[in-house]
Structure formats: structure tokens, C-alpha cells
Amino acid sequence: MSNRKSHPLQRDGLAARKELLYEVLLAASAVLTLAVTVGIILSLLGGTLSFFSGVSFIDYITGTDWSPLIGEASYGVLPLISGTLIVTVVAAMIALPIGLAVAIYLSEYASARVRSVLKPALEMLAGVPTVIYGYFALVYLTPLVNGFIAFVESASVVLPVVPDLTGSIPTLRTFNVLSASIVVGLMVIPMVSSISEDALSSVPDSLREAAYGLGSTKLDVSTRVVVPAATSGIISSYVLAISRAIGETMAVTIAAGQSPKMPFFPNVLENLVQSTQTITAAMVQIAGAETRSGALYEAMFALGMTLFAITLLMNIFAEYVRRRYREEYN
Amino acid sequence: MATESESRAELEADRSLFLRRLKGSLFEDLLVAATLVGILALVVLFVLIGLDAFGLEAASDVWYLAYFAVLVTPMSLYTLYVRRRPAVAAVNARAFAVTFGSLLFSLTAFAVAEALEPTDVVIYFVFLFGPPAAVLGYARYYGESHLTGPAVPASVLLGLLTAVSVHGPLSAAIGFLLDWVFYLVFVTVPMAVVFGAVATRRSTARRGQLVAGIVVAAGLAGAIIGVTTAVDTSLAVVLASGAVAPVGFLIVDTVENHPEGRIGLLGPAILVGGVVVGASIVTRFGLTGPETWLTPTLLLDSWSDFRPEQAGIYPQLVGSIIIVGLMTFFAFPVGVGAAIYLEEYAPKTGVLGRIATALDVNISNLAGVPSVVYGLLGLALFRQGFGLTPGIVIAASVTLGLLILPIVIVSAQEALRSVPDEFREGSYGLGASRWQTVRNVVLPEAVPGILTGTILAIGRAIGETAPLVMLGLATTRFSVPDGLFSAAAALPLQLFAAKGNNIPEYRTGVVAAAAIVLLVVMLSMNATAILIRNKYQRDETQ
Numbered sequence: 001m002s003n004r005k006s007h008p009l010q011r012d013g014l015a016a017r018k019e020l021l022y023e024v025l026l027a028a029s030a031v032l033t034l035a036v037t038v039g040i041i042l043s044l045l046g047g048t049l050s051f052f053s054g055v056s057f058i059d060y061i062t063g064t065d066w067s068p069l070i071g072e073a074s075y076g077v078l079p080l081i082s083g084t085l086i087v088t089v090v091a092a093m094i095a096l097p098i099g100l101a102v103a104i105y106l107s108e109y110a111s112a113r114v115r116s117v118l119k120p121a122l123e124m125l126a127g128v129p130t131v132i133y134g135y136f137a138l139v140y141l142t143p144l145v146n147g148f149i150a151f152v153e154s155a156s157v158v159l160p161v162v163p164d165l166t167g168s169i170p171t172l173r174t175f176n177v178l179s180a181s182i183v184v185g186l187m188v189i190p191m192v193s194s195i196s197e198d199a200l201s202s203v204p205d206s207l208r209e210a211a212y213g214l215g216s217t218k219l220d221v222s223t224r225v226v227v228p229a230a231t232s233g234i235i236s237s238y239v240l241a242i243s244r245a246i247g248e249t250m251a252v253t254i255a256a257g258q259s260p261k262m263p264f265f266p267n268v269l270e271n272l273v274q275s276t277q278t279i280t281a282a283m284v285q286i287a288g289a290e291t292r293s294g295a296l297y298e299a300m301f302a303l304g305m306t307l308f309a310i311t312l313l314m315n316i317f318a319e320y321v322r323r324r325y326r327e328e329y330n
Numbered sequence: 331m332a333t334e335s336e337s338r339a340e341l342e343a344d345r346s347l348f349l350r351r352l353k354g355s356l357f358e359d360l361l362v363a364a365t366l367v368g369i370l371a372l373v374v375l376f377v378l379i380g381l382d383a384f385g386l387e388a389a390s391d392v393w394y395l396a397y398f399a400v401l402v403t404p405m406s407l408y409t410l411y412v413r414r415r416p417a418v419a420a421v422n423a424r425a426f427a428v429t430f431g432s433l434l435f436s437l438t439a440f441a442v443a444e445a446l447e448p449t450d451v452v453i454y455f456v457f458l459f460g461p462p463a464a465v466l467g468y469a470r471y472y473g474e475s476h477l478t479g480p481a482v483p484a485s486v487l488l489g490l491l492t493a494v495s496v497h498g499p500l501s502a503a504i505g506f507l508l509d510w511v512f513y514l515v516f517v518t519v520p521m522a523v524v525f526g527a528v529a530t531r532r533s534t535a536r537r538g539q540l541v542a543g544i545v546v547a548a549g550l551a552g553a554i555i556g557v558t559t560a561v562d563t564s565l566a567v568v569l570a571s572g573a574v575a576p577v578g579f580l581i582v583d584t585v586e587n588h589p590e591g592r593i594g595l596l597g598p599a600i601l602v603g604g605v606v607v608g609a610s611i612v613t614r615f616g617l618t619g620p621e622t623w624l625t626p627t628l629l630l631d632s633w634s635d636f637r638p639e640q641a642g643i644y645p646q647l648v649g650s651i652i653i654v655g656l657m658t659f660f661a662f663p664v665g666v667g668a669a670i671y672l673e674e675y676a677p678k679t680g681v682l683g684r685i686a687t688a689l690d691v692n693i694s695n696l697a698g699v700p701s702v703v704y705g706l707l708g709l710a711l712f713r714q715g716f717g718l719t720p721g722i723v724i725a726a727s728v729t730l731g732l733l734i735l736p737i738v739i740v741s742a743q744e745a746l747r748s749v750p751d752e753f754r755e756g757s758y759g760l761g762a763s764r765w766q767t768v769r770n771v772v773l774p775e776a777v778p779g780i781l782t783g784t785i786l787a788i789g790r791a792i793g794e795t796a797p798l799v800m801l802g803l804a805t806t807r808f809s810v811p812d813g814l815f816s817a818a819a820a821l822p823l824q825l826f827a828a829k830g831n832n833i834p835e836y837r838t839g840v841v842a843a844a845a846i847v848l849l850v851v852m853l854s855m856n857a858t859a860i861l862i863r864n865k866y867q868r869d870e871t872q
Contacts, residue, residue, distance in 0.1 A: 014476045014477075015476050015763065018476055018479060018480060018765070019763055019764060019765050021480065022479075022765045023671075023675055023764075023765075025667065026667045026668070026670050026671035026675060027671050027675065027676075028667075029663070029664040029665075029667035029668040029671065030667070030668040030671040030672055030676070030686075030689055031689070032664055032668065032735075033668060033689060033692055033693050033696060033735065033736070033739065034688075034689060034692055036696060036707075036732050036735065037692055037695070037696060039707055039710075039711065040699065040703060040704075040706075040707045042710075043706060043707050043709075043710030043711065043714075044703070044706060044707075044710075046710065046714070047706070047710065097364070098364045098367055098368065101360065101361045101364030101365070102361075102364055102365045102368060104361055105358075105361035105362060105364070105365050106365075109358055109361060109362075118365060118369070120856070120860050121369055121372070122365075122368050122369070123856075124372055124853075124856060125368055125371070125372055127786070127789060127790065127793075127852055127856055128372075128375065128793070128849065128852065129792070129793025129794070129795070129822055129848055129849075129852065130793070130795065130796075131793065131795045131822045131825045131826050131845075131848075132375075132379070132793070132825070132845045132848065132849065133375075134826075134829075135379075135825070135829075135837070135841055135842075135845060136375050136378070136379065138829075138837075139837050139838060139841075139842075140374075140375075140378045140379075186368070186371050189368050190368075193368075217350050217351075217353075217354050218354055218358075219350075219353055219354040219357045222357075223357075240698065243698055244698070244700075246700070247698075247699075247700025247701070247702065247703075248700075249700065249701065249702045249795075249796035250795045250796055250822075250826060253826075254826065254829050280700065280702050280796070283702050283706075283800065284702070284796065284799050284800070287705075287799050287800045287802060288799060300706060300709075300800070301706060301710075304702065304703050304706040307700055307702065307703060308699065308700075308703050311698055311699060311700055312695060312698075312699070314698075315694070315695050315698040316695070319691065319694065319695075
């Protein structure tokens with residue numbers, strides 16, 4: 001293209017400068033991601049620090065009453081944390097086993113054709129907007145579950161052998177933890193299944209063949225060879241899914257309600273039936289409030305900082321598990 | 331005795347074998363059941379919301395029968411026919427994609443331009459794309475130089491600055507022109523260029539000019555139809571050049587190049603025909619149809635909090651499209667640029683290598699940050715940082731852009747990583763520089779993967795609500811945003827706001843219908859991504 005006289009392997013100054021310009025531009029966009037992280041930390045820190053200049057940190061972290069909008073504002077974060085934890089635990093009880101089973105099925109049992117249909121279909125579970133999940137839980141799932149409970153209770157009328165359960169199973173409130181947790185569990189299934197499946201299918205075939213050679217069945221190979229070999233990937237998928245469930249916002253805001261509660265104990269099931277409020281839902285409630293100023297506005301940032309710290313720690317832990325306990329095969 | 335114990339041992343072995351088989355198949359059934367739980371949940375969600383949105387319960391049996399006869403039966407027969415013929419199936423997929431894709435594209439372009447004022451759109455369009463087109467055209471005819479590459483972004487920047495500075499007087503000067511002239515400039519002309527280029531590449535330059543001419547003629551024909559009849563002239567222009575011309579191009583192209591698959595062109599025709607015939611039968615015989623909430627009112631009117639049958643989501647829908655379009659404009663170049671740097675430029679060792687590793691870790695952490703927290707970032711940035719009201723188009727776009735940035739980067743990185751190293755080495759061997767290798771060899775190979783990831787990320791951004799709530803976007807607005815700094819409304823946010831409405835028709839009717847609209851947008855995004863992926867995966871194996 002250019003026929004200027006220069007050393008055959010040396011580009012002229014303009015070309016070299018152009019190359020450098022492109023490299024700098026590309027590097028700048030990569031560094032921008034660092035700026036985003038710094039921006040997040042700075043903006044959260046700013047709001048959080050001015051929040052704690054008005055509210056004592058000890059009161060925040062040990063307080064059992066969260067009522068920033070009504071009467072005298074009280075900022076105790078414990079009910080929000082417990083609400084978040086309950087939702088997350090129930091969602092994890094749904095998503096972790098199902099997600100792992102899906103991953104084993106897709107990686108070990110399904111044919112390529114079945115996999116090519118099921119994978120995009122399952123990915124859609126994560127693609128459905130979370131607002132829609134919220135409505136699904138509120139409008140359809142709660143009545144469905146209540147109908148199921150009524151059906152179980154009526155079983156004793158049809159089958160006299162079954163003990164009379166009428167009234168012993170509580171029915172769900174309009175806003176309740178159970179429906180919200182179920183939809184959160186559904187939406188994180190693809191996260192568990194896709195990361196776990198990557199881990200399972202990266203286990204080399206030589207391990208499977210060796211196990212078959214020793215006379216193992218497919219069940220043995222899957223559960224005693226492949227799954228243990230992929231443990232680090234599976235655990236990291238679990239941690240990432242739990243972290244996603246903790247940060248999930250719209251579905252729990254719509255379906256789990258806006259009334260923060262300390263957990264019921266020892267009547268544990270009551271926790272699922274009642275409404276609650278998660279950290280994220282509390283942030284949304286403040287964001288939607290009429291006046292957003294002073295401590296109320298800064299409380300959003302304190303909550304955001306709490307959430308960011310929890311999820312960041314979990315993500316780092318997942319990454320650590322993946323790297324530290326990865327079994328290397330060459 | 332010996333034989334007896336042997337056969338007994340055999341029997342026991344048999345029984346344990348049976349038990350092992352049973353265990354194995356039970357386990358497999360369990361796995362299948364778990365997989366089906368996920369699929370079933372999706373189906374239940376779609377069916378329940380769909381039933382409410384379309385109000386299908388109200389329809390009479392005869393209505394079902396009519397549509398079964400004119401729509402379901404022909405469509406099923408046709409699908410059965412297509413399934414066994416790959417050539418027809420390929421044409422069929424293209425026909426559906428082109429027909430409905432171009433229709434959706436045209437309507438979106440029309441709605442967005444109407445909202446932003448066609449005058450403004452045409453000014454920015456000309457100044458944004460005119461200069462780089464001129465630079466590239468010059469390079470084409472007089473030979474590329476080292477300055478061509480940098481001149482393109484420089485000309486874009488220059489054009490943008492010029493557009494901002496001359497915008498006021500210019501819009502006053504050309505304001506007397508009729509709206510449809512503007513649409514002719516920024517819909518018909520680009521369409522003509524694109525189709526002309528495709529035709530030129532497929533056959534000759536002459537052919538390309540002919541095709542481009544036909545597209546322009548179609549646009550003008552649309553204008554004539556619009557002027558002489560009651561149809562909105564601008565819409566007629568957009569539809570003629572944005573939807574009719576592509577479909578015509580597809581038909582001609584198929585008949586010429588893939589005659590063995592031309593039956594595939596019938597697919598969209600059978601679908602549309604079935605709907606039209608069904609509708610005419612229903613009105614002719616006065617059948618009781620479903621009490622659907624998915625009405626023109628819903629799609630074209632603004633929201634009402636008191637009369638569910640008058641509630642519409644037009645401002646929210648257009649707001650969402652504008653926000654997400656602008657977001658793509660920010661996030662796509664930055665995300666792909668960062669991915670190129672991390673995959674192609676960053677050294678693996680040394681100080682820079684460590685920084686690159688740190689950036690990688692940082693990106694995967696960013697992907698795990700909850701979306702509400704991004705909302706707080708946007709809030710702090712625009713309220714404290716720039717002193718703006720955060721509930722505006724640009725704040726929403728930037729916030730969502732930052733949110734999807736890690737997703738775009740990671741998927742672009744994967745796409746770049748899957749380009750084999752032999753390609754790069756071959757390019758370097760021919761004396762290409764690093765940037766030339768990236769631009770001419772690596773990027774073209776990685777484009778399908780990058781597009782797939784980006785489209786999925788955009789699909790996710792459309793449904794994202796939490797960051798917009800944190801920004802304090804208006805939940806209900808009655809007009810579409812008319813500029814970057816105008817207050818905006820977004821569709822998912824309106825869904826959320828309707829939660830507080832106590833009239834039951836909202837939850838089970840309007841919201842369900844709006845949710846279906848959102849789901850259709852998301853599904854068509856996913857379908858596009860899957861189509862692109864499948865198309866290029868297939869090409870690779872050939």
C-alpha cells in the first residue's frame with residue numbers, strides 16, 4: 001500500500017502512531033470498567049458515610065426495627081437482612097438441586113439434539129423480566145399454592161385414612177415469602193445449570209472411560225466420578241446463584257411485600273406465609289417515596305453498600321473456590 | 331449342589347443387575363423431571379399471562395373452530411411439509427425473519443422518529459453518517475491512506491459537533507418541508523444503500539444500482555399513496571421502503587438463487603392470510619371473540635390509572651426503545667473495545683499483564699453486582715455529579731449501559747477467543763499490523779458471537795426495572811420523550827407502578843397484556859440471537 005522508502009520491517013512514523021492511537025483507545029475502554037467499580041464504591045461510600053454521621057452504626061447493624069417512612073424514623077437493618085436471607089434460602093432450596101440435576105442431565109445424558117433445544121429454552125427462565133416474575137408470583141402463583149393447600153386439607157374428607165388437616169396448614173397472605181422465593185429460585189436455575197454444566201462437560205472423557213472400564217454404571221460414573229471432579233465449578237455456580245438471589249429486586253418487591261419483620265421462631269413455617277421486606281425492596285420503597293432527602297436518601301446508599309459488600313464477598317469467594325479447587329487435566 | 335449354588339449366584343447377580351438398572355433409570359427419570367420443572371414453569375407462566383392478556387376464556391366455541399380451520403390447520407400442514415425439506419425450511423426461516431423483522435423495524439423507526447421530531451432526526455442522521463460516508467467514498471475512489479482509518483471517527487465527531495451547533499437555524503430553515511421528505515432521507519436512502527451493496531456483492535454493480543433505485547422508487551410510491559389517500563404519508567413511506575422493499579427483494583432473490591426452496595416463501599403469507607380470513611369470518615358472522623386486552627388502544631394510547639380499557643403503553647414502549655437504543659450506542663463500542671484490548675492487545679505477563687488480569691477479575695465482579703446498585707451509581711452520578719434530575723433519557727441509558735457493559739465484554743471476549751490463532755499468524759505473516767489483523771481478520775470472524783451476546787444483553791436491559799426505579803424515572807408519563815434530556819418513562823417501570831392499582835382489571839388485564847408485549851420483545855431478541863448463532867455455527871462446520 002505505502003511505497004515510501006523505509007526499512008522493510010519498519011512501519012513509517014504515521015502508521016506506528018496510528019497503531020498506538022488505536023491501542024490507547026482500546027485500553028481506555030478496558031480501563032473504563034475499573035472506573036465503573038471505583039464509581040460504584042465512591043458513590044456508595046459517600047452516601048453511606050453521611051448516613052452514619054446522623055445514625056449510629058451500632059444502631060443500624062443491631063437494630064430490629066426498620067421504619068424509615070412512618071413516624072419517627074428507625075433504621076435497624078436486621079429485619080431486612082433476615083428477610084433477604086429467608087427468601088434466598090428458600091430460593092436456593094429450589095434452584096440448587098434442580099439446577100444441578102439439569103446440568104447433569106444436559107452434560108451426561110441428553111443427546112446433542114435435545115441439548116440444543118433445552119438449553120435456549122432454559123436460558124429463557126433467566127431472560128424473563130423480573131417484574132413479570134413478580135406479577136406471576138402475586139397474581140397466579142399464590143392462588144395456585146393456596147388452592148393446592150386447600151386440596152391437601154380436603155384430602156381427609158375423601159380419604160378417611162388421612163388425618164384431618166383442616167386449618168393446620170396456614171394459607172398464604174397476598175404478599176408472602178413463599179411465592180416470591182419460588183420465582184427467584186426459578187430465575188436462578190439457568191445460572192446454576194449453565195455454569196455447572198460447563199464444569200461437568202470439561203471433565204475429560206478418559207475419567208469416564210476408566211470408570212466404565214472398572215464396571216461402573218452410568219449412574220456411578222455421573223455421581224461418583226464426574227460430579228466430584230467438577231465440585232469446584234458446581235460450588236462456584238451455587239455461590240453465584242445465591243449472590244444473584246440476594247440482589248434480586250423487582251420480584252421480591254412486588255410479591256413479598258413491604259413490611260419488614262424479624263423471623264418467626266420456633267414456628268418456622270410462619271416465615272413463608274407472611275409478607276416481609278428484603279434489602280432491595282427497602283431500597284425501592286425509599287426510591288419511590290414522596291420526599292427523598294436527608295437521612296432517608298442516604299439510607300438507600302447504606303443499604304446499597306450492605307448489599308454490594310455481601311454480593312462482592314460472595315463473588316470473590318466463588319472465584320476463589322473455582323481457581324483454588326479446580327482439578328487440572330491436561 | 332454345585333450347579334444349584336451357581337444358578338443361585340447367577341440369580342442374585344441378575345437381581346442386583348436389575349436393581350442397578352432400576353436405580354440408573356430412576357436417576358435418569360429424576361434428572362428429566364428436574365429439567366421439565368424448569369420448562370413447565372415457563373410454559374405455565376406464558377399460558378396464564380397469555381390467557382388473561384388475550385381473554386381467551388370469553389371466546390365462543392365457534393370462534394375457536396373458525397380459527398382452527400383457517401389458521402391452525404393450514405399452518406400445521408405447512409409446518410409438517412417444511413420440516414422434512416431443509417432448503418424450504420431455510421427459505422421459510424428467512425421469510426419469517428425478513429417479513430416480521432422489517433415490519434417491526436419500520437414501525438419502531440417510525441415511532442421513534444415521530445417522538446424525537448423527524449427534523450431533528452434527519453439533521454443528526456445526515457451530520458453523523460454523511461461525513462464518514464464521504465471519507466469512505468473518497469478512500470474508495472482515490473485509494474486508502476493511513477489517514478483514512480482515524481479520519482472516520484474524527485469525521486463523526488466533527489459531524490456531531492456541527493450538528494449541535496447548526497441545529498437551531500437549520501431546523502428552522504428546513505422546517506417548512508413536509509415530514510415524509512425527512513423519512514425519505516433517513517429510512518429510504520439507507521435502505522437503498524444497504525440493499526444496493528448486498529446486490530452489488532451478490533452480482534454486479536449495475537444490479538446493485540438497479541436494486542437501490544427500486545427501493546427509492548418504492549419509497550416515492552409510498553409517498554404518492556400517502557398523499558393521494560388518507561393513509562399517513564410518513565408511515566406509507568417508511569413501510570414501503572422499510573418493509574415492502576425488503577420483502578420484494580427476498581422474493582426476487584429466492585426465486586433467482588434458491589428456486590428449490592421457494593415454497594418457503596408461503597409461511598408468512600399463510601400466517602397473515604389465516605389471521606385476515608379469520609377476522610373477516612368473525613365479523614361477517616358476528617362470532618363472540620376473546621375479550622382481549624392486547625388492543626390498539628393498549629399499544630397506541632397513553633396510560634390511564636382509572637379506566638383499564640383506556641390504558642395504553644405507547645409513551646412507555648417508545649421510551650424504553652429510545653433508552654435501550656441509546657444505551658446500545660454507548661455500551662456496544664466500549665464493550666467490544668475493552669474485549670479487543672483484553673484479548674488481542676494486553677500482554678500475558680509483566681506489569682501490564684497483571685493489570686489486564688485485574689481488569690478481568692474486576693469485570694466478572696461487576697457482572698455480579700446487583701442491578702439496584704447500578705441504579706444508585708446512576709443516581710449519584712447524575713444528581714450529585716452533574717446536578718441533573720436523574721429521571722431523564724440519558725441518565726437511564728448510561729446507567730443501563732454500565733449495567734450491561736460486563737455482559738457485552740465477557741461475550742465479546744469469548745467470541746474473540748474462539749477465533750483460531752492460525753488466522754492471526756497468517757495475517758501477521760502477510761505483514762499486517764496488529765490493528766489491521768484485528769480489523770480485517772479477527773473481528774469479521776468474531777462478529778456473530780459478539781452480536782449474539784450483545785443482543786441477549788439488550789434483551790435483558792429492556793426488562794430491567796430496578797435501576798430505573800432508583801433513578802426515579804417517572805412511572806407514568808403521557809407523552810413520549812423528545813430529546814436526550816427529556817423525562818422518560820419505561821415499560822417495565824409502568825408495570826411495576828400498576829402494582830399499586832386496586833382496580834382488579836389492571837392486574838389481570840392491562841398488566842398481563844403489557845407483560846405480553848415485553849415478553850414478545852424479549853423473545854424476539856432471544857430468537858434473533860439464536861438464529862445468528864445457529865446460522866454461523868452451521869457455516870463453520872461446512
